[in-house]
Amino acid sequence: MSLRAYLHAIARCPSLEQLWETHTQRMAEYGFDRLIYGFTRYRTSTSLGDPEDFVILTNHTREYTDEFLHGGLYFHAPMVQWALAHDGACSWAVLHEMTRERAMTPAEERVVEFNRHIGVHAGYTVSFKxxxxxSKGAIALTAKPGMSQGEVDAVWAEHGSDIQLMNDIAHLKILTLPYSTPSRALTPRQREALEWVGDGKTMQDIAVLMGLTTATVEKHLRLARDALAVETTAQAVLKASFANQMFVMDV
Structure with a gap:
């Protein structure tokens, strides 16, 4: 697939599933066969937010994601820390330098050792502006088994500009597409009630528009707040908007 064909395909993707399939296939052509993309809108000085609110896309094995993501290793990963402090692309050669110079914390060393054990040892990280x-987003591009970091760096020297452009465009497209984890999904009625709140309608207005009682409308809004793990309806509208779950067109 040419760069132009890729960009056209990504621009027209109607879903995250289709985008991710297209993107992983394209990255595999450069030798990156395992990817993990992450994005948060809830970063603070001490936290990246609730992991349930992250946008996570990956084709790594369940064995890897259970430990790296759900086990919390990601928070101590040196390349994650690099991505939080920088924009652009970085070779994982920096990890070898940190190891030689003994510049890692014990927690970082555990992450690197886990990655090596599972075959994640050569690649590149792209951190998005x-x-x-x-908010912050980044993607880790893991090289296929048997590919050395030197070989990865050679690929990047030749194609890195195009690879970074494709990842930047994929990231921007991801931000426009609906996303929800199973625990954050809204029902059609919950979504509709939030949409009317977002339009500035009163409870009485919403009840008439939805053909329901005000008590039933409040029930839908309460369940929406519970699903999105927020305390107020205003927060629910904001969080649903962030996840592109508001005013979604059927495609």
């Missing part, structure tokens, strides 16, 4: 201090 943010316009908000609450």
């Amino acid at each position: 943010s316009i908000s201090n609450r």
Whole structure:
């Protein structure tokens, strides 16, 4: 697939599933057969937010994601820390330098050792530029088994500009597509009630528009707040908007 064909395909993707399939196939052509993308809008000085609110896309094995993501190793991963402090692309050769110089903390060393054990030892990280201090996104491109970091760096020297561009465009497209984890999913009625709140309607207005009682409308809004793990309806509207779950077109 040419760069132009890839960009056209990504621009027209109607879903995250289709985008991710297209992107992983394209990255595999350069030798990156395992990817993990992460994005948060809830970053603070001490946290990246609730992991349930992260946008996570990956084709790594369940064995890897259970430990790296759900086990919390990601928070101590040196390349994650690099991505939080930088924009652009970085070779994982920096990890070898940190190891030689003994510049890692014990927690970082555990992450690196886990990655080596599971075959994640050569690759590149791309950190995306943010316009908000609450949001951050990055993608880790893991090289296929048997590919050395030197070989990865040679690929990047030849194709890195195009690879970074494709990841930047994929990231921007991801931000426009609906996303929800199973625990954050809204029912159609919950979504509709939030949409009317977002339009500035009163409870009485919403009840008439939805053909329900005000008590039933409040029930839908309460369940929406519970699903999104927020305390107020205003927070629910904001979080649903962030996840592109509001005013979604059927495609």
